[in-house]
Each structure stands twice: as structure tokens, then as C-alpha cells.
Amino acid sequence: MEIMGLFHILTLVITTCHMTSTCPDGCQCDEGQENKLMHVTCQGRDTIPLMKNVLSINMSANSISVMHGKSLEKSPTLKMLDLSFNNINRIEIDAIGAGVVPELVSLNLSHNHLTSVPKNITPSLQYIRLSSNDIDIVRLSDLCHLKNAIHVYLDHNKLGEIIPTGQHDEDCGVGLEKLEILSFRDNLIEKIDRTMWKHVRSVRYLSFAYNGIKTLKEDTFKGLRGLRYLDLTGNRIKTIHPKTFKHLQDLKFLSLSRNYIDDIPDELPMIEWFDISNNRITVVPEKKKISLYPQEVFLFGQNPLNCVCEMLWLKELFDTREYQLKYIDVETEKFIPACSSPDHLHGDTWDVLANEAFGCNQPLSGTANEDEDxxxxxxxxxxxxxxxxxxxxxxxxxxxxxxxxxxxxxxxxxxxxxxxxxxxxxxxxxxxxxxxxxxxxxxxxxxxxxxxxxxxxxxxxxxxxxxxxxxxxxxxxxxxxTGTEVYWVWHMLMNPTFYLSVITLSVLVLYFNVW
The missing domain is CATH 2.60.40.10 (Immunoglobulins)
Known part of the structure; x- marks a missing residue:
């Protein structure tokens, strides 16, 4: 027994020494089977240590400035690499290419100082974060070879131009056919080129929120028939072609909040969530009913609404939907409209405002007839x-x-x-x-x-x-x-005749089953 105990102690010491020798200085390592390093997290380093048989490396919040071509040459099994919050301004060609990290699935390069999308990224990548860098131009030809890409984030950069793929981009093939999320949130983009969708037609979630877009043309989103989520919040949009959204039949979420829009867009598909709050809408003609009515949730609060008789139809529509606040999580100001004019109604919200306040002395033509609502x-x-x-x-x-x-x-x-x-x-x-x-x-x-x-x-x-x-x-x-139905059930249960009938019926059923 003593010999066996000594053997276990020696084994533990040897294993501990081996782990200490394989885990780089300043790093914490989780070891897997056969002494393989599974997950490595390092602090206080300016380079990536050479490691073998690693599945994930977390080098977030270090002081790395350059990623050399041989930084990961010993890690062909690497699947996750986090280099966020460093000072990276240069990545050598093929440093994260297929020949170095052929199995890499997730790459986080956010919060660095990159000025362009790294070249020759391994096509095995599925999740790519390039947010919060200094990238000013994106060439889609640098991304279109990523056949397995699912999420691509280019938020919070200095993007002013997105260059579509050209006729000579032979490596693109069918493009990013698995792409679900593509985000350009918080950049300097002023226009969207319809030709950029040639190799990203499968995108489901698309965000251009907080850019400088002014106009949406008829073909701006042409080809994105599977698009479900479109966020255009916080731009300078003033002009929207009547057919901009017509062909987006799978669209479920559309946000046009915080723009310069003064009218409801035409020919909208049936959307589950339509946000046009915080714009410059004053009056919505009743002919816009065909655009608003099918939308399950539409938010048009925080607009300078003129509460006149012409708007009564919209107030009545809002009254029928006020119950939705119990089911959705949204700012009250976005959901409940308020009057900006006339002066005596300024600041009054529609949830407490009576219909008579809109000044309609008689029913408007087309809003209701004598026989039917x-x-x-x-x-x-x-x-x-x-x-x-x-x-x-x-x-x-x-x-x-x-x-x-x-x-x-x-x-x-x-x-x-x-x-x-x-x-x-x-x-x-x-x-x-x-x-x-x-x-x-x-x-x-x-x-x-x-x-x-x-x-x-x-x-x-x-x-x-x-x-x-x-x-x-x-x-x-x-x-x-109604309470009447509840009362009827209660009255029936309290009536002795009910129980007599149940007993009689049970006896008859039992009698006939026996025979």
C-alpha cells in the first residue's frame, strides 16, 4: 500500500512539472488528454508564445503590435483566437492563413489599429470580429473566399467605402453562401452600392446603423430576398424609393429610427417589427393605412406629430394596439406618440388623449360609413x-x-x-x-x-x-x-341536481357495460 501511495505521489509531481514546463510564462493553461494544452490565456506579453496542440488562445488585453507569419506555426489544431484590445497595426501575409491555422473557427481582432482587412485569412473561419479598428475601406474580394463565414462584424471603424467584387475576382465563386450576420454599424458610409450583394446574397441580418446614408434607391437591397433583419437606425435618410423594401418578403425587422424621414415608406412587406420613431413625420395621410396596418408592431413615437383631424384614423389604430405594451419590451416614448402641435396639445400623449381633441366635427370620408366599421x-x-x-x-x-x-x-x-x-x-x-x-x-x-x-x-x-x-x-x-360563464359553472357545481344526474348516468353506463 505504501509503495502504491508513493507511486501516485511521484506521478502527480511528474505531471505537475510537465504542465509547468509546457505552459508559457505569464499564461494560464487548461490541459487536456495526453498532456495537450486545450485553452491558454496570457497576460503582459507583446508576442504570441509558441505552443503545440492548442485549441484556443486568449491574448486579449496585451501589448501585441505586429502579428508575425510564424506566430502560430506550431498550432495547426487551433480553433479559437482572441487578439482583441491589443495594439495590432500589421498582420503579415498568411499569418492566419490556411497553411498555418487550417482549423481556425473564431477570430477576434476587435479594438486594435488595423487599417485594412487582413489578407489570405483561412477559409475555415466562421466568426470574424474586426470591430473598433481604423479600417477605412473594405474590399469584399478580401472576404468572399470565406465560404464558411457565418458572422462578420466591421462595426466602429472609419469605413467610408465598400468596394464590391469585380469581374476578375475569380476566387469568390458563389461567395459567402453561409453568411447570416453582416454588420457595418457606426461607420462613415454614405451610400450603398447594390452590386455589393453579388457574393453575400444569403445574409439574414444586415446593419448599417449610425452611418451617413441619405438615400435609399429602388435597387439598394436588390438580391437580398432572404433578408430578415435590416437596421438603418441613426442615418441621414430622407428619400426612400417607393419600392425599396417591396421585394424583401422575408423581412421581419426594419428600423428606420433616428433619420430625417417625413413620410411612411410605401409598399412595405408584412413586418413583425417596424420602427420609424424619432423622425420628422408630422401628418400621416389615411392612404398610408395599407403600409402601416399589416405591421404587427410599428413604433412611430418621438415624431413631431400634428394632432389634427387628418390624424384621427391613426390615433384610432393606435388605440387598438396599445395592449401590445404588455407583450413587448420597448421604450414607452417610442411606442406612445405625443402631439407636437397644435400648441394647446403640445406634449399630450395619445394614450390619454381623447379622440375629440383631434377636432373632427364629423366622420371623415373613407374612415367609416353608415352601415359598417x-x-x-x-x-x-x-x-x-x-x-x-x-x-x-x-x-x-x-x-x-x-x-x-x-x-x-x-x-x-x-x-x-x-x-x-x-x-x-x-x-x-x-x-x-x-x-x-x-x-x-x-x-x-x-x-x-x-x-x-x-x-x-x-x-x-x-x-x-x-x-x-x-x-x-x-x-x-x-x-x-366573462364572469357570467364562471358564475354559470359555479352555479352548476352547487346544484344537487347536477350530481344526481352524474350518478344516474354513471349507473347506466356501468349497467350497459356489464351486459
């Missing part, structure tokens, strides 16, 4: 669909029975697409023959907001449930479950 009515080309009754768990809709498709005699169906507010992915579709004239949408949740879209499509379409126009959408809030 437009807030409960879809006006389609072929028919009008109206909401007959809103319940707590159901919704009754009706329409006039007509010969849709005449004179072509082509068969059509009325398609209802419905989803709960904020849950667009849980879309439910129902197809109904137009001659029925009525339908009940069931299994809804009480006191909940729903987006309901209606359209008429040909019965021959292979997937009619996926075809609908965002222009024909309404937002409905179901009623709360």
Missing part, C-alpha cells in the same frame, strides 16, 4: 368580408355570396390566414368555398391579439394557403371570458 371589414376586389361577432375563443365572419371568377367560371376559394400577435410562425390557414357566405374561426385564446388576413385565390393553386396579400389584414383582440 372599416376596422371590422376587409375590402377585396371580388367581395367584402366583415366580422359579424368577436367572442372570447371564436370569431364569426360573413361575406356576400357571389360568383367569384365570372365570366371565367374558374373556381375560387376564400383563404383566411390567422396567427396570434408575435407568433407569425404559428400561422393557421383555412380555405372556404365563397358560396357558403360565413365561417367561424375557433380555438382562439381569450383577450389576445390576432392578425387575420383574407384573400381570394384560384382553387387550382397547389398551395393556396401560402398566398395572401398583406394589404388585406386586420388586427383583432378577442374578448375576455
Amino acid at each position: 372599416d376596422n371590422l371589414l376587409w375590402r377585396l376586389k371580388d367581395l367584402s368580408v366583415r366580422i359579424a361577432e368577436i367572442g372570447d375563443t371564436y370569431l364569426k365572419v360573413e361575406w356576400d355570396s357571389v360568383n367569384i371568377g365570372v365570366p371565367s367560371k374558374e373556381k375560387h376559394v376564400v383563404v383566411f390566414n390567422i396567427h396570434k400577435f408575435g407568433r407569425k410562425k404559428q400561422l393557421t390557414s383555412v380555405s372556404v368555398h365563397p358560396q357558403i357566405g360565413r365561417y367561424v374561426l375557433k380555438a382562439l385564446s381569450p383577450a389576445s391579439g390576432y392578425i387575420i388576413c383574407v384573400t381570394v385565390v384560384s382553387e387550382k393553386l397547389q398551395e393556396p394557403r401560402n398566398v395572401y396579400s398583406s394589404d388585406n389584414c386586420l388586427e383583432i383582440v378577442t374578448r375576455e371570458t
